[in-house]
Amino acid sequence: MEIHDSLGYLLNTSARMIKRKMDACLEKYTITTSQWAVLKLLDTKEVLTQAQVAEGLRGDRATMGSVIQRLQEKKLIDKVLDTKDRRAYLVCLTPVAKEMIKDIEKMAQDVFAEALKGFEESDIEVLYRSIRRIIANLSEEENV
Amino acid sequence: MEIHDSLGYLLNTSARMIKRKMDACLEKYTITTSQWAVLKLLDTKEVLTQAQVAEGLRGDRATMGSVIQRLQEKKLIDKVLDTKDRRAYLVCLTPVAKEMIKDIEKMAQDVFAEALKGFEESDIEVLYRSIRRIIANLSEEENV
DNA sequence: GTAGAATAGTAAGCATACATATTATACGTA
DNA sequence: TACGTATAATATGTATGCTTACTATTCTAC
Numbered sequence: 001m002e003i004h005d006s007l008g009y010l011l012n013t014s015a016r017m018i019k020r021k022m023d024a025c026l027e028k029y030t031i032t033t034s035q036w037a038v039l040k041l042l043d044t045k046e047v048l049t050q051a052q053v054a055e056g057l058r059g060d061r062a063t064m065g066s067v068i069q070r071l072q073e074k075k076l077i078d079k080v081l082d083t084k085d086r087r088a089y090l091v092c093l094t095p096v097a098k099e100m101i102k103d104i105e106k107m108a109q110d111v112f113a114e115a116l117k118g119f120e121e122s123d124i125e126v127l128y129r130s131i132r133r134i135i136a137n138l139s140e141e142e143n144v
Numbered sequence: 145m146e147i148h149d150s151l152g153y154l155l156n157t158s159a160r161m162i163k164r165k166m167d168a169c170l171e172k173y174t175i176t177t178s179q180w181a182v183l184k185l186l187d188t189k190e191v192l193t194q195a196q197v198a199e200g201l202r203g204d205r206a207t208m209g210s211v212i213q214r215l216q217e218k219k220l221i222d223k224v225l226d227t228k229d230r231r232a233y234l235v236c237l238t239p240v241a242k243e244m245i246k247d248i249e250k251m252a253q254d255v256f257a258e259a260l261k262g263f264e265e266s267d268i269e270v271l272y273r274s275i276r277r278i279i280a281n282l283s284e285e286e287n288v
Numbered sequence: 289g290t291a292g293a294a295t296a297g298t299a300a301g302c303a304t305a306c307a308t309a310t311t312a313t314a315c316g317t318a
Numbered sequence: 319t320a321c322g323t324a325t326a327a328t329a330t331g332t333a334t335g336c337t338t339a340c341t342a343t344t345c346t347a348c
Contacts, residue, residue: 001249001253002184002188003181003184003185003188003201005272006184006252006256007162007256007259007260007272008159008162008163008166008177008181008252008255008256009181009201010272010275010276010279011155011158011159011162011275012159012162012163013201013202013279014155014159014275014278014279014282015152015155015156015158015159015160016159016202016335016336017202017278017279017282017283018151018152018155018156018278018282019152019156019335019336020335020336021282022152023336032303032304033152034303034304034305035303037147037152037153040146040147040150041147044146044147049326049327050326050327051325051326051327057147057153057157058157058160058161059304059305059306060305060306060307061326061327061328062305062306062307062308062327062328062329062330063304063305063306065326065327065328066303066304066328067303067304070303082326085313085314085325085326086312086313086314086326087312087313087314087325087326087327088313088325088326088327089326089327105145108150108152109145111152112150112151112152114281114282115151115278115281115282116151116278116281117281118277118281119274119277123270123273123274124274126267126270126271126274127270127271127274127275128151128154129267130263130267130268130270130271131154131155131158131271132154133262133263134158134161134162134259134260135154135157135158135161137258137259137260137261137262138158138161138162138165138258138259139161160305160306163305163306164305164306167306176332176333176334177334178333178334178335179333193296193297194296194297195295195296195297203334203335203336204335204336204337205296205297205298206297206298206299206300206335206336206337206338207334207335207336209296209297209298210298210333210334211333211334213298214333226296229295229296229343229344230296230342230343230344231295231296231297231342231343231344232295232296232297232343233296233297289348290347290348291346291347291348292345292346292347292348293344293345293346293347294343294344294345294346295342295343295344295345296341296342296343296344297340297341297342297343298339298340298341299338299339299340299341300337300338300339300340301336301337301338302335302336302337303334303335303336304333304334304335304336305332305333305334305335306331306332306333306334307330307331307332308329308330308331309328309329309330310327310328310329310330311326311327311328311329312325312326312327312328313324313325313326313327314323314324314325314326315322315323315324315325316321316322316323316324317320317321317322317323318319318320318321
């Protein structure tokens with residue numbers, strides 16, 4: 001099978017292209033797409049431990065730790081030691097970050113709209129359902 | 145919008161999960177998923193310059209250069225200076241790599257089969273067509 | 289023929305992404 | 319109460335992935 005026909009190549013390439021476009025748009029806010037994902041998760045969940053952030057974004061704790069560290073350096077999140085579990089830090093957004101997220105939200109939608117230009121509504125529905133199914137399939141096997 | 149509902153998150157996460165699974169399977173061959181993609185491309189095209197490899201996999205020349213270097217160190221590809229264009233190298237597979245690719249091909253199919261377990265044939269068709277359309281949409285805007 | 293633009297490959301810097309290992313802390317059980 | 323197992327965070331090493339910049343070479347237009 002041609003590499004260009006493989007599911008891995010198609011998913012990886014489309015993901016990289018969206019990330020590239022998002023990174024370019026996010027540059028003016030001095031954050032990256034991965035950092036944006038962490039901010040978005042905390043916007044919904046308010047307070048999480050680093051382990052929960054990693055789990056929430058299906059990333060590894062070491063990587064998420066360093067993404068969180070950079071966000072902390074940029075004063076976009078705060079992390080404080082959990083008094084109930086002294087191993088853990090509680091992570092939340094700063095007011096600056098909350099303000100910023102409002103501005104970025106629309107821009108992110110525009111990137112996805114561009115990616116999905118000309119799509120049938122029904123195809124969009126199948127696409128999203130399919131990708132979620134792939135994630136579920138690969139999570140399932142992991143837990144065996 | 146929830147981060148988990150965003151197209152970027154869905155594509156990125158599914159791509160990373162497939163890559164993770166592929167990397168685990170490829171470990172016994174001592175190569176990575178990105179290296180495998182280069183080998184697969186050269187298996188089809190026989191001889192390419194590094195710039196063509198980068199273009200063929202929609203990557204940047206610096207990154208592809210270092211992936212190719214590592215494959216050369218592993219004796220899986222050869223690169224020779226192009227006598228017609230002394231800027232360029234011609235890259236091709238070694239016999240060892242060609243033998244290896246046969247073994248890996250089936251394993252790669254198994255990973256995709258696992259990802260697509262339980263899918264309707266029609267949904268698979270919509271999924272592939274949709275992702276190709278996303279790639280085309282994002283390529284188009286790049287070339288404006 | 290020459291100058292300017294473009295290309296091929298690499299260097300350097302920064303940001304993930306992943307795996308493995310270590311330290312400190314928490315939890316459950318005998 | 320002590321011990322073994324599990325967890326949270328970080329350290330380290332390796333491999334991308336991307337951007338910018340540089341050098342050598344090629345190509346095109348005048």
